[in-house]
Amino acid sequence: MSAIGGLLLALALAPLAAVLLCVAARKPRFVEAFNLAASAIAFGCSLPLPFLIDGRALTFWHDYVVIDRASAWVMLCSAIVYLLASIYAVGYMRLLQEEDRLWQFYALFAGFGFTTLVAPLMNSIGIYWIAIELTTLVSTFLVAFERVAESMEAAWKYIMLVSAGISLALLGTVLFYWAGSFVLGPSYQMTWDVLAAAAPRMNPALTMLAFLLVLVGYGTKVGLAPMHSWLPDAHSESPAPVSAMLSGALLNTAMIGIVRFLGITRAARLGDTPQLVLVALGVLSLLIGALFIVRQRGIKRLMAYSSVEHMGVVALGFGFGGTLGVAGALYHMLNHSLNKSLMFFGAGNMMRAYGTKEISEISGVGRRFPVQAGMWLAGAVAITGAPPFGLFLSEFTIMRAGLTPSYAWAVYAMALLLIVIFIGFLNQFRIMYAAAAPAEMPPPGKVSAWCAVPMGLALLPLLVLGLWWPAGLWTYLTSIAATLAPGSP
Amino acid sequence: MLIQHLDPLASSLLSLLAIASLLLSFVMLGSRWLKNYLYAFAAESWAIAALSAAVGFYGGYPELYFVAVLTLLVRGFILPHLIWRIIRRLDVDREIHEILQPSSGIVIGGFFVMFALAVSYRIAATLHLELTIAVLALTVMLSMKLIGFLMLAVRHEAISQILGLLVLENGIFLGTQVLVPGMPLLIELVILFDLLVIVACFGVLVGYLLTHVGTTSSLELRRLVG
Numbered sequence: 001m002s003a004i005g006g007l008l009l010a011l012a013l014a015p016l017a018a019v020l021l022c023v024a025a026r027k028p029r030f031v032e033a034f035n036l037a038a039s040a041i042a043f044g045c046s047l048p049l050p051f052l053i054d055g056r057a058l059t060f061w062h063d064y065v066v067i068d069r070a071s072a073w074v075m076l077c078s079a080i081v082y083l084l085a086s087i088y089a090v091g092y093m094r095l096l097q098e099e100d101r102l103w104q105f106y107a108l109f110a111g112f113g114f115t116t117l118v119a120p121l122m123n124s125i126g127i128y129w130i131a132i133e134l135t136t137l138v139s140t141f142l143v144a145f146e147r148v149a150e151s152m153e154a155a156w157k158y159i160m161l162v163s164a165g166i167s168l169a170l171l172g173t174v175l176f177y178w179a180g181s182f183v184l185g186p187s188y189q190m191t192w193d194v195l196a197a198a199a200p201r202m203n204p205a206l207t208m209l210a211f212l213l214v215l216v217g218y219g220t221k222v223g224l225a226p227m228h229s230w231l232p233d234a235h236s237e238s239p240a241p242v243s244a245m246l247s248g249a250l251l252n253t254a255m256i257g258i259v260r261f262l263g264i265t266r267a268a269r270l271g272d273t274p275q276l277v278l279v280a281l282g283v284l285s286l287l288i289g290a291l292f293i294v295r296q297r298g299i300k301r302l303m304a305y306s307s308v309e310h311m312g313v314v315a316l317g318f319g320f321g322g323t324l325g326v327a328g329a330l331y332h333m334l335n336h337s338l339n340k341s342l343m344f345f346g347a348g349n350m351m352r353a354y355g356t357k358e359i360s361e362i363s364g365v366g367r368r369f370p371v372q373a374g375m376w377l378a379g380a381v382a383i384t385g386a387p388p389f390g391l392f393l394s395e396f397t398i399m400r401a402g403l404t405p406s407y408a409w410a411v412y413a414m415a416l417l418l419i420v421i422f423i424g425f426l427n428q429f430r431i432m433y434a435a436a437a438p439a440e441m442p443p444p445g446k447v448s449a450w451c452a453v454p455m456g457l458a459l460l461p462l463l464v465l466g467l468w469w470p471a472g473l474w475t476y477l478t479s480i481a482a483t484l485a486p487g488s489p
Numbered sequence: 490m491l492i493q494h495l496d497p498l499a500s501s502l503l504s505l506l507a508i509a510s511l512l513l514s515f516v517m518l519g520s521r522w523l524k525n526y527l528y529a530f531a532a533e534s535w536a537i538a539a540l541s542a543a544v545g546f547y548g549g550y551p552e553l554y555f556v557a558v559l560t561l562l563v564r565g566f567i568l569p570h571l572i573w574r575i576i577r578r579l580d581v582d583r584e585i586h587e588i589l590q591p592s593s594g595i596v597i598g599g600f601f602v603m604f605a606l607a608v609s610y611r612i613a614a615t616l617h618l619e620l621t622i623a624v625l626a627l628t629v630m631l632s633m634k635l636i637g638f639l640m641l642a643v644r645h646e647a648i649s650q651i652l653g654l655l656v657l658e659n660g661i662f663l664g665t666q667v668l669v670p671g672m673p674l675l676i677e678l679v680i681l682f683d684l685l686v687i688v689a690c691f692g693v694l695v696g697y698l699l700t701h702v703g704t705t706s707s708l709e710l711r712r713l714v715g
Contacts, residue, residue: 126676130683137690144694149702153710156694160650160707163687164641167657170680171634174661178668182616186671205615209608233713292715301715 004052004067005060007045008121011075014041015082015114022107028099031106032090038110039079039086042117046072046079055479059123063191066123069480073330074120074256077337081248082113084341084454088348089241091450095352096146096239105145109242112138116249120256123191125173129166132221132254136162139246143238154230154237161230162220169217169257175210176264179203192260199267211265211274214258215281221254224281224315225288228308232292235304236357240348243300247307247344248337255311255333259318259326263484266321272406279319279402279410285312286417294424298357299347302428303340306383309421310336316414317398318484320407326481327474328397335390335465339383342458346376349447350432362432372447373433375455380429382462384422390465492621492667499547500622503667506540507622507629510663511602514636514656518598519591522583523576526652527569533659534564541666552674553666556681560662563681568655571688575695576648579705586708589643598636605631626667633660647698647705651691658684 018038022031049072057068089109093102115138119131136159144155177190183198199207220227235243258278265274289309296302310332317329349372354362366373382389395418402411495503513533517526538561545553576582589597609627613619633656640653662680665672698705 124673124676126673127679130676130679133683133687137686140690140694144697147697147701150712152694152697152701153712156647156698156707156710157713159690159694160641160654163654164638164657167637167654167661168634170658171630171661171664174665174669174672177672181669181671186669187673188671190673190676203616206612209612237713295715297715 002058004049004058007049007052008060008065008067011042011045011079012114012118014038014045015110015117018110019107019114022103022110026103028102031103032093035106035110035113036086036090039083039113042113043079043083046076046117050076050476055483057193057483063123063189064127065121066192067121068483069476070256070259070330070484071120073477073480074252074333075117077252077334078113078116078120078249080334081245081337081341082117084345084458085109085241085244085248086113087457088244088341088345088451088454089239091448092240092348092352094448098145101145105142105239108138108142108145109245112142112242112245113249116245116253119253123193125176125190125192125195128257129170129173132169132218132257133163133166135250135253136166136221139234139238139242139250142242143234143246145239145242146237151237154233158230158234161227165220165227166217168213168220172210172213172215172217172261175206175213176261179206179210192264196264196267199264200269202268204268204270207265207268208270208273211261211270212277214261215274215277218254218257218261219281222251222258222311222315223285223308224311225285225308228285228288231308232301232304235307235344236298236300240300240344240351243303243348244341244344247303247340251307251311252333252337255314255318258315259484262318275319275321278315279407282312282315282319283410283413283417285309285315286414286421290417290420290424293421293428296428297359299351299359299362299432300344300357302359302425303343303347306343306421306425307336307340309417310340310383313395313398313414316410317394317401320398320402320404320410322401323478323481324397325401326484327477328394328401330477330480331465331469331473332391332394332398335394335462338458338462338465339379339389339391342375342379342455342462343383345451345455345458346372346379349451350376353447359428359431364433366433369447372452372455375452375459377429377433378459379455379462380426382459382466384425385418386422388463388466390462393466393469492618492623492626495547495622499543502543503540503547503622504625506536506543507625507663507667510536510540510659511629511632514633514660515595515598517652517656518636518640519595521587521591523646523648524582526649527572527576530572530652530655530659531565531569533656534568535561537659537663537666538565540663544666544670548670550670553670556666556674556677559678559681563685564655564659564662567685568688571685571692572648572651575651575692579648579695579699581646581648581705586645586706587643588645594639594643597639598632601635601639602628602632605629605635622667626664630660630664630668633657633663645706645708647691647695647707650707651688655684655688
C-alpha cells in the first residue's frame, strides 16, 4: 500500500468514523467537532493527491477503486466544499434551534460528504451507479431536515425524479455491459478501462443507445435541462450548508461519470453525435438558467438556477472537447464549487438575518453587513463570469474551445445567454443592495464568525485563480484532457 | 453467449415468463386499487425470480439460483410487505384523482410496447440476433421502463409512484437476467439491497409527508414553482 492508498483510506474512513461517532455521542457540540474534524482530514488528504499522481491511473482493492488525475481533481473539489460547508454549518445550524436533532444532521452530512468523495473513485460502472444512488438517498434526508411542508415537497420531488432518472442510467449501464459482452465474453470486470478498450469493437447502434440513456440518467443528477426540475426545489429548501454541498460537490460527482462514458463513446468512434447531444443539453441548461434567473423572486432559487447554468457551461466544455474544452471545464468545476459555496453561504446568512427567502424583502444589505455584503457582491460578480475571477478564465477557455465550424453556434448562444445572465443576476443584487431599508424593520440578527469566515475562504482562492492560472495546473488539466478524450486534437 | 444457442423449450419458457411479467405490468397500469397494484407487483417479481432460475439452469450459471432466491425474498416478499405496511398507515386504498382513465392508460401502454419492439428489433438486427429471445427481452425491458414512467406520470398517490419506480427497476432486472446473465454477482446483489434501502427511505419520507404536509398525493405538492 503506497502513500496514495493510505491517503485514500484516511479520506474515506474519516467521514465514516464521523458518522459513527455522531450516532454514538449525540451531544450537539461534539457532533459539530466530529464532522468538522472529518472534513478537515478529508481536505488534508485530498490536497496532496493531485501532486502525487503521475499520468497513470492507480487501482486499489481488487480494481474496485481507481484514482487518476480526473478523479483526484473532482474529489478535491468535493473536499473543498465539504470543508467550507462544515465550517459554515457550525454557525448556521445553531441558528436553526434544532439542538436535539443536530446529531442526525451531522451524521447524514458526514455520510453525504463520504458518498460524494468516494463516488468519483469507483472503477466499476455498476458500483459507480450505486454510489451515485447512495448520494441521493443520504441527501434526501438532509433536504428534508427542516421538516416544513416546503422542504418535504422538495425532498419528495428530489428522490422521485432523481431515482427515476438514474434508473435510466442503470439501463444504459446494463446495455453498455451487454455491448461489451459481444467482445469480451459473457463475464468480465465492468471497469472504465476495460470498456474503453473494448469500445472500438462494440456495436455502434447499441453503444449509442446506451450512451444516450446514461446521459439522460446522470444528466438528471447533474441537473442539465430539461431534467433539472428537482434542482431548484432541493437546493432552495435544504439548509444552506447542504445547498452548497448539493451544488458544489454532488453535481460534479455525477458529471465525471458522463465524461467517462463520453470517453468510451469516443473510443467507440461514434462520430460527433454524443458530443453534439451534450452541447445541446448544455445550451438548453444555459437558456433555462437565464430565463429563470431574470424573473426569479427567491434568493436561494436564484442560486439554484445559476447552478443549472454553470452545469450547462461545464457540459459545453466537455462537449466541445479537445484540450481547451476539457481543461476549461475541469477548471470551471473548481471555480464553480468555490463560488457557489460562497453564494449559498451569503444567501443563507441573509435569509436568517432578514427572516425571508424573497429577494424583494431584502434591502440595504450593503449598509447593514458591510464586510459580508462586500464578499457576497464580489461573489455575485464572479459567478456571472466577470473578470478578475476564476470563472471568467474558465468560461473564456471553454468559449475558445468551441470556436470550431461545427460548434460556433453554441459559442454565440453561450455568449448571448451569459450576457443576459450577467444583467439579470446583478439586477437581483441591485434590488437587495440599493433599495433603502424600510424604517420599521427590526435590527438584523448578528451573523457569527463561523458563517462569515468560510465566505472569505472561498473568495480568496477564487480571486487568486482568476489572476493567476499556474502553469503546473494547466499541465495537470491538459493531461486529464488527454486521458478523458483520447484521440482529440 | 447464452441467447444464441438456446434449445426451443428453454426459449419458450423464458419467453413465457418475460411476457407474463409484461402482462402483469399492464395489470398494474389498468387497475386503480392500490392493493391490486401490490399483488401484481409481487407476482411480477415471482415471475422474474423464476426467470432467473431458468436462465441459471439452461445457461449453466449456478450463481443465478442464489440471485433467484434473493429476488423472490426481497422483491417478492419483503418489498411488498414494506409497501403493505405503508399502505396500512396511510389509509388510502385507491387513486382518487385520475389524470388518465385506466383503459386509456392500457392503450398508451400498448403503443409503448410497439415502440419498444421497433427499437429492439432494429438494435437486434444490427447484432444479427433478430431471431432470438434477445428481441423479446429487450422489448420487455424497454416497455416496462416506458410503462413505469407512464405510471409515474399519471398516478399521484405516493404509493403508486413508489410502485412505478419499482416497475422501472423490475424491467431492468428482467432484461439483465436474459441479456447479460454473466454480469458480476456482486453488482446484482448490491442493487437488490439498494432497492430495500430505497423503499425504506420512501417509507420514512411518506410518513413525513403525512405529518408535515398532510397529504400523500403529489397533486397537492405545488408550493414550489418558478
